[in-house]
Amino acid sequence: MNSDMITFTDVHKSFGNNHVLRGIDLEVAKGESMVIIGGSGTGKSVLIKSVLGLLKPEKGHIQVDGKDANLGDRDAFLARFGMLFQGGALFDSLTVWQNVAFRLMRGALKRPKEEARAIAVEKLRRVGLKEWVADMYPAELSGGMQKRVGLARAIAAEPEIIFFDEPTTGLDPIMAGVINELFREIVVEMGATAMTITHDMSSVRAIADKVAMIHDGKVRWTGPIADMDDSGDPYLDQFINARAEGPIEAVR
Amino acid sequence: MNIAHAFLSPIGRSTLGLLASIGRIAIFVITTISHIVRPPFYLKEFGQQLLTIGYFSLPVVGLTTFFTGGALALQIYAGGSRFNAESVVPSIVAIGMVRELGPVLGGLMVAGRVSASIAAELGTMKVTEQIDALVTLSTHPMKYLTVPRVVAATIAMPILAGIGDVIGIFGGFLVGTTSLGFNPAAYVTNTVDFLESWDVTSGLIKAAVFGFIVAVMGCYHGMNSGRGAQGVGKATTNAVVSASVLILASNFLLTQLFFTQ
Numbered sequence: 001m002n003s004d005m006i007t008f009t010d011v012h013k014s015f016g017n018n019h020v021l022r023g024i025d026l027e028v029a030k031g032e033s034m035v036i037i038g039g040s041g042t043g044k045s046v047l048i049k050s051v052l053g054l055l056k057p058e059k060g061h062i063q064v065d066g067k068d069a070n071l072g073d074r075d076a077f078l079a080r081f082g083m084l085f086q087g088g089a090l091f092d093s094l095t096v097w098q099n100v101a102f103r104l105m106r107g108a109l110k111r112p113k114e115e116a117r118a119i120a121v122e123k124l125r126r127v128g129l130k131e132w133v134a135d136m137y138p139a140e141l142s143g144g145m146q147k148r149v150g151l152a153r154a155i156a157a158e159p160e161i162i163f164f165d166e167p168t169t170g171l172d173p174i175m176a177g178v179i180n181e182l183f184r185e186i187v188v189e190m191g192a193t194a195m196t197i198t199h200d201m202s203s204v205r206a207i208a209d210k211v212a213m214i215h216d217g218k219v220r221w222t223g224p225i226a227d228m229d230d231s232g233d234p235y236l237d238q239f240i241n242a243r244a245e246g247p248i249e250a251v252r
Numbered sequence: 253m254n255i256a257h258a259f260l261s262p263i264g265r266s267t268l269g270l271l272a273s274i275g276r277i278a279i280f281v282i283t284t285i286s287h288i289v290r291p292p293f294y295l296k297e298f299g300q301q302l303l304t305i306g307y308f309s310l311p312v313v314g315l316t317t318f319f320t321g322g323a324l325a326l327q328i329y330a331g332g333s334r335f336n337a338e339s340v341v342p343s344i345v346a347i348g349m350v351r352e353l354g355p356v357l358g359g360l361m362v363a364g365r366v367s368a369s370i371a372a373e374l375g376t377m378k379v380t381e382q383i384d385a386l387v388t389l390s391t392h393p394m395k396y397l398t399v400p401r402v403v404a405a406t407i408a409m410p411i412l413a414g415i416g417d418v419i420g421i422f423g424g425f426l427v428g429t430t431s432l433g434f435n436p437a438a439y440v441t442n443t444v445d446f447l448e449s450w451d452v453t454s455g456l457i458k459a460a461v462f463g464f465i466v467a468v469m470g471c472y473h474g475m476n477s478g479r480g481a482q483g484v485g486k487a488t489t490n491a492v493v494s495a496s497v498l499i500l501a502s503n504f505l506l507t508q509l510f511f512t513q
Binding site: 049052053054074075078079081082083085086087089090091092102103106107108153 | 387
């Protein structure tokens with residue numbers, strides 16, 4: 001629980017003149033659920049995508065389990081991760097079970113079709129979806145069901161590290177609560193390290209062990225969830241209490 | 253000085269932009285080819301694309317070449333009658349169809365249908381993070397999305413052009429025998445006697461190149477699509493326009509290569 005699974009050291013990333021990350025330093029411990037909060041456009045998704053190699057930081061180092069994230073066997077590296085994308089990012093042309101079992105039907109983890117389907121159905125059941133959903137297409141599902149399918153896909157190959165990009169965005173409060181509970185159960189059950197991006201403070205309180213707030217391209221505050229309300233940081237206070245007035249300037 | 257700068261700098265910027273695009277496309281093509289010869293191979297996706305690009309393009313290519321063959325017969329008859337050369341209609345229709353019109357018109361129609369659909373599909377996948385999702389699932393997007401489409405289009409296009417050639421010649425035959433007074437047996441004999449195997453082969457080689465261009469342009473613009481509906485729309489337009497222009501330009505170069513003594 002104490003050794004670091006993911007370490008960010010002085011990570012910088014720009015898009016043209018927009019310097020999104022200006023020196024991120026952050027450690028995520030093994031088996032920990034770290035939630036990243038911060039205003040829109042502060043680079044939270046950029047941070048996660050940089051770990052996976054979807055974006056390349058201009059400066060700084062990202063280490064996963066003590067090894068540089070950019071070195072070594074790419075497939076073996078990615079096989080350690082599962083990711084739930086904000087919009088689900090389910091493949092339209094594939095059925096639900098084919099989406100969930102995608103990784104199990106090709107590459108190093110390939111197994112027979114029947115076995116892959118059985119695992120997919122089991123993972124769907126784990127996220128509260130019945131077997132009849134397996135043969136539907138993503139477009140035929142509601143937003144909440146798509147999130148669950150995305151969650152099932154993220155955990156299908158039982159990854160060590162799971163990233164969740166805004167898991168409750170666009171869901172009604174009850175469905176968001178269900179997803180939060182599911183998330184907590186799955187992460188605890190699998191013993192996985194989790195990094196979640198969210199704006200939903202009820203979600204933060206439900207799933208976080210630790211919280212990091214990004215502001216102005218840097219980690220403004222990080223600490224255990226229990227310390228969040230008494231941090232004494234005016235930026236964090238403004239954000240978690242959703243106040244319009246404060247040091248964070250809102251674009252109106 | 254300022255006037256010269258104001259006049260020259262947009263030209264310089266456009267030139268640099270064009271060269272950068274050519275460079276990016278060249279790298280994309282080289283990367284695609286390098287992935288074609290390296291495993292893993294996604295045969296199921298290849299089969300699906302062969303069906304989508306080849307089989308489902310048959311009606312549009314067939315109709316295009318059928319009417320073009322008929323129109324060609326009418327034009328050659330009208331033009332040939334000025335110097336008593338009406339008898340050349342079957343041979344010119346056949347040569348025109350297999351060397352030029354079958355592959356070029358087929359290529360342009362497939363560019364409109366397939367390039368646009370590939371760019372829109374991949375562009376939407378990019379915008380909705382499906383391409384990022386592929387990467388996180390240890391699947392290379394070039395191998396899974398681009399290679400099956402490019403290989404399928406390169407194989408399907410000569411088959412389409414071959415079928416289009418036959419339908420186009422048949423269109424000319426129908427017009428020739430029903431409207432222009434040709435004897436059916438004589439029309440067929442004239443067609444077969446004057447057609448050489450190189451006429452057909454050169455057209456099929458051209459079609460394979462056009463198929464490659466269509467799929468590469470669709471994939472390139474789709475994978476590099478901008479954000480939102482506007483970005484996908486622009487990618488789709490660019491894919492069709494660039495594929496069409498490249499088909500016409502490469503057709504000229506290939507014709508020069510094949511038929512200039």
